[in-house]
Amino acid sequence: MKVAVLGGGPSGAFAAERLASAGIRTVLFDEKLAWEKPCGGGLTWKAWSQYPFLFDSPTPRKTVTETVLAAPKSTPVKLTLDRPLLIFSRYDLNAMLLDRAARAGAQIEQTRVLGAERSGDAWKLRTKLGSLYADHCIVATGARNPLRDFGTELTRADTMCALGYYVPGDRHRIDIQFLPKLEGYIWVFPRCGHMSVGICGKGEPASALRARLERYMEEHGLSKDGATFYSHVLPCLGTRAWKQNRVAGPRWMATGDAAGLVDPITGEGIYYALRSADLAAEAILAQQESPELAYRRLLRRDFTGDLEFGSRLAHRVFHGSFLCGAITSRMVQFTRLSPKFRSVMQDLFAGTQPYIGLKKRLFRNLNGSLIEIVCNLGLGRVIPRPDVV
Numbered sequence: 001m002k003v004a005v006l007g008g009g010p011s012g013a014f015a016a017e018r019l020a021s022a023g024i025r026t027v028l029f030d031e032k033l034a035w036e037k038p039c040g041g042g043l044t045w046k047a048w049s050q051y052p053f054l055f056d057s058p059t060p061r062k063t064v065t066e067t068v069l070a071a072p073k074s075t076p077v078k079l080t081l082d083r084p085l086l087i088f089s090r091y092d093l094n095a096m097l098l099d100r101a102a103r104a105g106a107q108i109e110q111t112r113v114l115g116a117e118r119s120g121d122a123w124k125l126r127t128k129l130g131s132l133y134a135d136h137c138i139v140a141t142g143a144r145n146p147l148r149d150f151g152t153e154l155t156r157a158d159t160m161c162a163l164g165y166y167v168p169g170d171r172h173r174i175d176i177q178f179l180p181k182l183e184g185y186i187w188v189f190p191r192c193g194h195m196s197v198g199i200c201g202k203g204e205p206a207s208a209l210r211a212r213l214e215r216y217m218e219e220h221g222l223s224k225d226g227a228t229f230y231s232h233v234l235p236c237l238g239t240r241a242w243k244q245n246r247v248a249g250p251r252w253m254a255t256g257d258a259a260g261l262v263d264p265i266t267g268e269g270i271y272y273a274l275r276s277a278d279l280a281a282e283a284i285l286a287q288q289e290s291p292e293l294a295y296r297r298l299l300r301r302d303f304t305g306d307l308e309f310g311s312r313l314a315h316r317v318f319h320g321s322f323l324c325g326a327i328t329s330r331m332v333q334f335t336r337l338s339p340k341f342r343s344v345m346q347d348l349f350a351g352t353q354p355y356i357g358l359k360k361r362l363f364r365n366l367n368g369s370l371i372e373i374v375c376n377l378g379l380g381r382v383i384p385r386p387d388v389v
């Protein structure tokens with residue numbers, strides 16, 4: 001059996017590693033190979049605890065335990081993460097994953113795939129270097145997938161714009177800023193030697209997002225001198241799109257951004273790129289009659305049900321109100337005043353709190369949280385408070 005992997009980002013590289021290390025003849029194509037894909041580069045505990053090589057690898061990265069959350073009409077709050085976030089430059093992360101694939105035995109080809117056509121039971125792939133035949137294709141060509149017959153058919157409503165600057169400087173903490181009337185947020189991520197300062201938002205033009213980000217940078221002393229601008233598309237599927245999502249077909253499977261597998265609230269995509277690659281490889285290696293059907297089932301059982309549920313919550317999280325205030329502002333205030341709520345936030349940052357079950361947990365905790373808040377507001381130091389910035 002021969003498998004062609006189209007795209008060498010985290011998803012393609014990891015799928016190629018998994019298949020090649022199981023003895024499958026695997027060819028990976030990427031037009032750029034390792035490159036600095038516009039991205040925050042943040043990996044949650046969920047990702048690196050499931051794939052410990054990400055933590056163990058000597059690849060340069062920042063290990064971050066401090067985050068500051070801010071929202072309109074609330075005092076920013078510092079949250080010390082009990083499970084750190086790892087932040088990589090995407091060049092370094094991609095290079096490490098491609099190197100692992102090559103060492104597992106995958107053939108790596110730097111070329112663009114121009115098209116894929118069925119030829120009997122096989123695929124004929126056209127590249128700038130010539131043609132190649134394969135039994136299965138893994139389509140991991142990212143959010144700007146040029147192969148229109150494969151993967152998610154992304155409409156404008158199912159994407160958000162994400163843009164920002166790589167700013168020279170050093171920091172050790174993450175900043176997250178929620179903004180009025182924006183389904184998205186601003187982030188400042190520390191990286192080795194620079195910061196990634198960016199904004200993502202659904203339903204707002206890139207120019208308006210850029211203006212919001214530049215205003216924030218000015219107000220927070222983040223200079224654009226020597227900074228490099230970046231922008232990209234982030235899949236952000238609505239509920240209907242999840243139901244119709246084209247993730248697989250006869251002898252092909254789409255993984256990562258090409259299959260729209262991104263958290264619709266946080267924009268986390270690297271974990272889902274790796275996880276879907278792992279599941280696609282598992283489906284092929286199981287050698288069942290229909291690996292694509294097996295892949296769909298594995299995805300559903302693993303995480304797509306939760307991401308679909310998240311897509312129903314997204315609008316409410318960013319635009320809804322609770323106790324006469326914006327939910328995002330209440331989140332910041334509750335994090336400051338309630339240990340019970342803070343532990344929910346810890347789990348959200350670690351990626352261990354599924355969206356299914358979140359509402360139940362919040363309501364179960366609500367009485368306790370409100371009592372903590374009242375005590376904290378009224379009695380000052382009765383309950384230990386996190387730092388306020």
Ligand SMILES: Cc1cc2nc3c(=O)[nH]c(=O)nc-3n(C[C@H](O)[C@H](O)[C@H](O)COP(=O)(O)OP(=O)(O)OC[C@H]3O[C@@H](n4cnc5c(N)ncnc54)[C@H](O)[C@@H]3O)c2cc1C
Pocket residue numbers: 006007008009010011012029030031032033037038039040041042043111112113114140141142143144145146162163164198231232233234255256257258262267268269270271273
């Ligand atoms: C601004 C921004 C910030 C983000 N921050 C985070 C974050 O902090 N944490 C997180 O988890 N996620 C983040 N994401 C999401 C994350 O970047 C993506 O989910 C992740 O890169 C998906 O990996 P992938 O392998 O599916 O696709 P990609 O990383 O996009 O890789 C696709 C690859 O396919 C190649 N390719 C495309 N077409 C062809 C072709 N025809 N032939 C050959 N090769 C081809 C490309 O060169 C590319 O290397 C962010 C996204 C954006 C836009």
